[in-house]
Amino acid sequence: MVGDIVTDVLALLAGPVSAGSDTSADIRVTGGGQAANTAAWLAWQGSPVTLVGAVGVDDAGTSRLAELTALGVRCAVRRYPDTPTGTVVVLAGDGERTMVTQRGANLRLTPEHVEAALGASADATHLHLSAYTLLDAGSREAGRRALAAARGRGLTTSVDAASAEPLRRVGAAAFLEWVRGTDLLLANADEAAVLAGPGSPVERAGVLTGVARHVVVKGGAAGAVWAGPDGEVVSAPARRVPVRDVTGAGDAFAAGLLAAWTAGAAPAEALDRAAELGAAAVGILGARPPARRPADVDG
Secondary structure, X not given: OEOOOEEEEEEEEOOOOOOOOOOOEEEEEEEEOHHHHHHHHHHHOOOOOEEEEEEEOOHHHHHHHHHHHHHOXXXXXXXXXXXXXXXXXXXXEOOEEEEXXXXXXXXXXXXXXXXXHHHOOOOOOEEEEEOHHHXXXXXXXXXXXXXXXXXXXXXXXXXXXXXXXXXHHHOHHHHHHHOOOOOEEEEEHHHHHHHHOOOOHHHHHHHHOOOOOEEEEEOHHHOEEEEOOOOOEEEEOOOOOOOOOOOOHHHHHHHHHHHHHHOOOOHHHHHHHHHHHHHHHHOOOOOOOOOXXXXXXXX
């Protein structure tokens, strides 16, 4: 797992933002970052996972690493004394969230760090990359090296497209060239629209299989679509559950999908597991899994 580790300042809004005035909110400070969240949900399922990233030498960095380690994530993380740990202010409400981002130490991720971490993970079989790493020039070469090094070692690879607005800024053509040859590309509806243009989720997923072998387009409450290299298309509904906060739901979805798919599950089974974790995520505040693991919950 390669990508961002941040502190989320989550504001669950009581209503629409009152510009120039006050808006009531339930405010929490929690761990975040797309790659860190996905790693946390993978570990919560009992899947072994190593997270490669960067944080500052500050209290936030110490807290973020302690949280991940407690969940069972192995952290191959470098700390930088002159750069703060990344922070994201998340404004959440009405089933949506808006993020204001300072990537901080995440921009210090280097190709050499990624290469060394992969070299030290002799038992690795798959590399998952958060595209935030590719979407900023400061960390882009580290993201590209991660994919190239993983392929060179015979690992399968996956990329989460991350966020629509940064994708627009770098341009679809450039991004798709960076991820060409990836085994699995995940994108939500907005990201897929940026990358594939107009069309239905099935059509967009089909277009993107010209770049990645397998493509999953996530539609939130509308479910998800999987398109494969042989023209196979599988659709799966979302779980109907009460929604408290959608922050990190896509990261939990990715963790469920990856755990199942890398274990040999067929697309339908992998999508079902992904939907299960996505549903668990929207029922809690914040982007990280609950303290109790699935076996504890079931028992």
